[in-house]
Amino acid sequence: MQPKYTPENVSPFLAQVSDAAPWREAALKQLKVRGLPTPKLERWKYTNIAALAQSGAKAAEKTPIGTNPVALPWLLQTSRKFVFVNGHMVLGDQRLKITSENFDDAPAVHFNDTMLWSLNTALAVDGPNINILEDGAVFEIIHLGQNAESPLLASPRSAVRVATNVSATVIEQYLPVGDAPVYTNHAMQINLKSGAKLNHVRIQFEGANRRVLTSTHAKVAKDASYNASFLNIGAGLSRQEYWVELDEAGAYAAIKGAQLMAGRQLMDTTIQIDHKAPHCASNQTIRNVLAGEAVGVFQGKIYVHQPAQKTDGYQLCNTLMLSDRAAMNTKPELEIYADDVKCSHGTTTGKLDEAPLFYIRSRGIPEAEARRMILLAFIGDLYEAQPEYIADALNKHVEGWLDYASIHA
Amino acid sequence: MFAIKNLHAGIEGKEILKGINLTLEAGKVHAIMGPNGSGKSTLSYVLSGREDYEVTAGTVTLEGRDMLGMAPEERAAAGLFLAFQYPIEIPGVQTTTFLKTAVNAVRKARGEPELDPVTFLKTLKAKAEQLGVKDEMLKRPLNVGFSGGEKKRMEILQMAMLEPRVAILDETDSGLDIDALKIVAEGVNALRDAGRTFLVITHYQRLLDYITPDVVHVLSGGKIVKTGGPDLAKELESTGYAGYGNAA
Ligand SMILES: Nc1ncnc2c1ncn2[C@@H]1O[C@H](COP(=O)(O)OP(=O)(O)OP(=O)(O)O)[C@@H](O)[C@H]1O
Ligand SMILES: [Mg+2]
Numbered sequence: 001m002q003p004k005y006t007p008e009n010v011s012p013f014l015a016q017v018s019d020a021a022p023w024r025e026a027a028l029k030q031l032k033v034r035g036l037p038t039p040k041l042e043r044w045k046y047t048n049i050a051a052l053a054q055s056g057a058k059a060a061e062k063t064p065i066g067t068n069p070v071a072l073p074w075l076l077q078t079s080r081k082f083v084f085v086n087g088h089m090v091l092g093d094q095r096l097k098i099t100s101e102n103f104d105d106a107p108a109v110h111f112n113d114t115m116l117w118s119l120n121t122a123l124a125v126d127g128p129n130i131n132i133l134e135d136g137a138v139f140e141i142i143h144l145g146q147n148a149e150s151p152l153l154a155s156p157r158s159a160v161r162v163a164t165n166v167s168a169t170v171i172e173q174y175l176p177v178g179d180a181p182v183y184t185n186h187a188m189q190i191n192l193k194s195g196a197k198l199n200h201v202r203i204q205f206e207g208a209n210r211r212v213l214t215s216t217h218a219k220v221a222k223d224a225s226y227n228a229s230f231l232n233i234g235a236g237l238s239r240q241e242y243w244v245e246l247d248e249a250g251a252y253a254a255i256k257g258a259q260l261m262a263g264r265q266l267m268d269t270t271i272q273i274d275h276k277a278p279h280c281a282s283n284q285t286i287r288n289v290l291a292g293e294a295v296g297v298f299q300g301k302i303y304v305h306q307p308a309q310k311t312d313g314y315q316l317c318n319t320l321m322l323s324d325r326a327a328m329n330t331k332p333e334l335e336i337y338a339d340d341v342k343c344s345h346g347t348t349t350g351k352l353d354e355a356p357l358f359y360i361r362s363r364g365i366p367e368a369e370a371r372r373m374i375l376l377a378f379i380g381d382l383y384e385a386q387p388e389y390i391a392d393a394l395n396k397h398v399e400g401w402l403d404y405a406s407i408h409a
Numbered sequence: 410m411f412a413i414k415n416l417h418a419g420i421e422g423k424e425i426l427k428g429i430n431l432t433l434e435a436g437k438v439h440a441i442m443g444p445n446g447s448g449k450s451t452l453s454y455v456l457s458g459r460e461d462y463e464v465t466a467g468t469v470t471l472e473g474r475d476m477l478g479m480a481p482e483e484r485a486a487a488g489l490f491l492a493f494q495y496p497i498e499i500p501g502v503q504t505t506t507f508l509k510t511a512v513n514a515v516r517k518a519r520g521e522p523e524l525d526p527v528t529f530l531k532t533l534k535a536k537a538e539q540l541g542v543k544d545e546m547l548k549r550p551l552n553v554g555f556s557g558g559e560k561k562r563m564e565i566l567q568m569a570m571l572e573p574r575v576a577i578l579d580e581t582d583s584g585l586d587i588d589a590l591k592i593v594a595e596g597v598n599a600l601r602d603a604g605r606t607f608l609v610i611t612h613y614q615r616l617l618d619y620i621t622p623d624v625v626h627v628l629s630g631g632k633i634v635k636t637g638g639p640d641l642a643k644e645l646e647s648t649g650y651a652g653y654g655n656a657a
Contacts, residue, residue, distance in 0.1 A: 354461065359497040362457050363507075363567060364485035364515035373510075377501025377550075 007035040009053035010119065013153065016059040017122050023103045027121035034115050043113050046297040046329045047239050047268040052183055052211065057151040059123050060086035060182070066146050067177065075171055075393050079138040082128045086145055086182060087154030089126045098129045098157055104189045116241075117215045120187035124157035131161045132168040143174045145182030145210060152182045159189040162196035162224075169199040171390065176207035176234060186214040192224035194248065199227050201390055205397060206234035208263070214240045222248035229383060230257030231394050232267050233401045239268040239297075246273065246280040246308075254283040258379045260401045261294035261326075268297035275308035275341075282312070287379050288319040290326035291405045300345070301333040308338045315345035320352060320378055322405065372402050410434055411575045411606050416467035418455045424465070425451045427631035433575065436603040440617055440642060441610045443628035444650045449610045450494050452628070453579045457491040458484050471575060485511075486518030488574030492564035492581050494610075499551040504563070507551045508533060512570050536569045540596050541589070557584030565596045576600070577608045582616040594619030614646040629653045 010031045017024065036053050037044040062085075069083055069091050082092035089097065130139055145154060162168050174184070184206075192198055198218075206212055212235040218226045232238055244253045259267040273282045288296045302313040319328045332345040352374060360370035376398065383394045416429040425448045433439050443449055455462045456469060458481035469476040476484055499507065513523040524532070537547060540562050552560050561581050568576055578597070582590055597607065597620050609620060617625075617639065625641040626633050627650070634653050635641065 356497050356499055358459050358481060359493065360499065360507075361481040362485055362491055363511035364482050364518065364571065365511055366482050366514060367480065369510065369514065370482075373499070373502050373507075377499065380501040 004040050005034040006038055007032055009038070009050070010035040010115070012053070012056070013059070013119060013123065018059070018125060024122050027118035030118045031115060031122060036119065037113055037115050041113050043270060043299060046295070047237070047266060049211070049213070049237070049239070051237075052153070055151040055181070055183070057153040057183055060088070060148070060152040060154045062086075062088040062090070062125070063146070065090045065144070067144070072142050073173065073175070073393075074140055074142075075389050076138050076140065079140040079171070082139070082141045084127070084141065084143045084154070084156045086148070086152055087124070087156040087184065089128060089156070092128055096128050096130055098124070098127045098159060102129050102159070104159055104191075114215070116185055116213050117187050117217070120155045120157060120185050120215070123153065123155040124187065125155070127157035127159070129159045130170070131163070132166055133163045134168075135166050136168070137166075138169040138171070141170070141172045143172070143184060143186070144177050145180055145184065145206075146177045148180035148182050150181070152180070154182055154184045156184065156186045157188075158186070159191075160198070161191045162193060162198050164193040165195035167197040167199075169201070171201045172203070174202075174204040174206045174212055174234065176205060176210070179207035179209040181209050183211045184213065186212075188214065188216045190216065190218035190226065192218065192220045192226055194222040194224055196221070196224040197227070198225070199386075200229070201386070201394075202228070202230040202240075202257075203394065203397060204230070204232045204234055204238060206238075208234070208236050208265075210235045212238040212240075215243070216241065217243045218253065219245045219247055220251040220253060223250035225252035226254070228253075228255045228257070229386065229394075230255075230269075231397055232257070232259045232269070233261075233397060235265070237266045239270065242269075242271045244271075244273045244282070246275050246277060246282065248277045249279045251277065251280045252282065254285070256283070256285040256382050258287040258289070258382055258398070259296055259298075260289045260379075260398070260405070261296060262291040262405050264293050266295045266297070268299075270297070270299040272301040272303060273313070275302070275304045275311040275313065275338075277307060278309045278311070280308060280311055282314065284315040284317075285382065286317040287382060288317070288328060289322065289375060289378065289405070290319065290328055291322040293323070293325045295326070296328040298329070299331045299333070301335065302343055302345070304334075304336040304338050304341050304343065306337040309340045311338060311341040311343065313341070313343040317347045318378070319347070319349040320375070321349065322352065375402055410472060412468075412470050413456070414468045416452075416455070416469065417465045418451065418462050418467075419465065420451070420462050425631050426455065429467070429628075429631075429633060431626065431633065433606045433608060435574070435606055436601075437623040438601065438607040438609060438620060440622035440625045441608060441628050442612065442625065442642060442645055447628050448631045449628055450579055453491050453494075453577045453610065456577060457481055457489055482514065483518070485571070485573075486515050490568050490571055490573035490576045492561075492568055492576065492578045494579040494583070496552050496560040496564055498553045500553050502551050504547045504549060504551045505530075505533065508567065508570055511567070515571055533570065537566055539599070540566050540569070541592050542566050558586060558589050561585055562589065562593060565593050569596060569600060572600075574604060575606045575608065577610070579610045580612065581609075582611055582613060590616065591619060614642050617642050627653055
């Protein structure tokens with residue numbers, strides 16, 4: 001049998017670690033034993049990132065921003081703005097920077113196969129460290145990759161803390177700028193104090209040559225709620241992981257989003273929600289649309305620890321296959337150690353239904369428009385609860401994708 | 410004139426329509442009655458172009474134009490409308506938006522300019538009121554959660570908005586209460602004019618009390634087995650289909 005862990009595949013990157021800061025130690029130790037994930041690991045069965053190890057990618061250096069930041073597609077004029085270029089924070093309040101003092105490396109302890117997180121810890125140089133005290137504050141982060149002739153590995157790092165009873169919004173966008181072969185490996189640490197609310201929106205529409213890997217770890221305290229919404233439409237390969245810990249009673253997490261893929265894209269959303277205290281609820285609502293020869297992955301786990309009585313865990317993953325050549329892999333998982341819990345999960349995978357298509361066309365609406373209507377409706381309600389400026393941006397991207405997919409399906 | 414000649418059609422290799430001949434003159438109302446499973450809905454689907462049915466012989470023309478080679482949306486633009494026996498729910502698409510898209514798509518295909526939003530809304534409101542369709546329903550996703558009767562009214566509202574030349578009503582009366590039946594019949598009667606043809610599929614004389622047909626046909630076993638005047642429907646009400654040999 002082949003070994004589970006292949007430490008040699010990470011050595012080229014370990015040679016590029018910029019300094020011997022003490023907070024990198026634990027991560028380096030893990031990487032030296034485990035290396036980068038391979039399909040031999042259960043949670044990495046469907047997504048092979050071997051290309052990263054073989055790419056000869058160099059840790060990206062800091063370069064100035066190549067575009068006028070004002071011209072970037074910010075969603076809100078009054079938000080506080082950060083720009084990463086190739087993983088380095090080039091625009092944003094310097095007082096809100098991650099330093100060795102405020103560095104928080106929590107997840108390596110509990111979750112399995114956190115090597116990408118560790119790789120980020122080993123290589124990350126900077127990023128925003130956002131401490132939100134002001135109710136209603138909106139922060140926007142834009143990730144850009146640029147000026148790369150040979151493959152680069154970008155390691156943006158960010159941390160968000162929301163203070164007691166404060167509601168805030170963080171919007172991340174991964175934009176295409178050119179189509180340089182950049183691997184982005186983002187690690188994001190989120191801490192919500194009691195009663196805090198975070199609306200975390202992620203829109204990923206990178207170019208086809210990009211590989212986007214994100215690990216988001218959220219810790220949610222008493223009566224706090226973490227609401228994540230995502231829309232993934234870009235990148236040749238993407239894997240986003242959400243690890244959420246509902247630490248205290250009344251904590252809530254919702255992760256809702258769509259993966260829209262075409263051509264030879266691979267998109268992977270892998271979630272684990274840990275219920276660690278009683279009376280917590282979680283909701284995972286995932287929609288996938290696959291065209292061309294795309295491969296989709298959804299792995300979602302609800303982990304109910306022994307003290308987490310009265311847990312309410314919900315998970316639903318709906319997939320629409322527009323092509324016979326595409327493939328969807330879904331793996332829902334429940335691991336329950338408490339006895340008084342309510343957990344449900346479901347998946348559906350199907351083709352576009354012919355009956356509504358015929359009904360709409362019989363009213364004179366052309367086939368392409370009829371398909372578009374049905375697809376929009378399939379995704380539509382995911383973003384219903386968003387404020388208008390966010391819902392509009394998300395829907396604009398969905399419609400843009402539908403135009404694209406109707407040609408490339 | 411809407412002409413159906415020797416129409417044979419089926420699904421999954423099973424022949425259901427076995428040579429239908431019907432000539433529907435402009436301005437006339439034809440009723441089709443017939444036992445369950447005789448092929449009435451199949452006929453309505455085949456005429457409006459549902460792709461899972463296969464036409465094996467025959468022709469269908471509207472004012473001399475071949476219909477069978479057209480896509481469903483082209484048939485709608487040419488003036489065909491089907492009020493479904495079982496209207497489909499379209500989640501996520503607001504009824505008003507749907508109707509506007511449909512009306513403008515048909516206008517575009519006919520080379521007419523799009524309706525401006527104000528005119529469209531005014532027309533829609535007036536027709537909705539006539540049919541007792543509440544404003545609130547127009548804001549909801551099309552047919553989602555509508556009661557059986559509400560769905561049928563919505564079909565007639567769509568018909569009124571699209572102003573077809575040939576309207577096929579497939580059991581529009583089933584699921585309607587007596588008041589709704591009157592309202593729907595009035596809606597249909599309001600649209601009766603010299604240029605428009607109706608094909609009304611029903612099981613009951615009651616609808617035909619309100620919408621008086623010019624011609625009544627009996628469809629049985631995939632064929633028209635009898636044609637007569639309005640009295641034929643009354644006669645069927647008392648005798649049933651015994652003696653009309655359902656070959657299906
Ligand atoms: N997809 C299908 N596969 C096989 N047989 C079918 C299919 N669809 C319809 N049929 C059959 O075709 C026949 C005609 O059905 P149709 O729905 O046209 O009848 P109908 O006259 O409208 O009946 P009703 O009065 O009950 O509405 C029936 O025997 C039905 O079972
Ligand atoms: Mg029928």
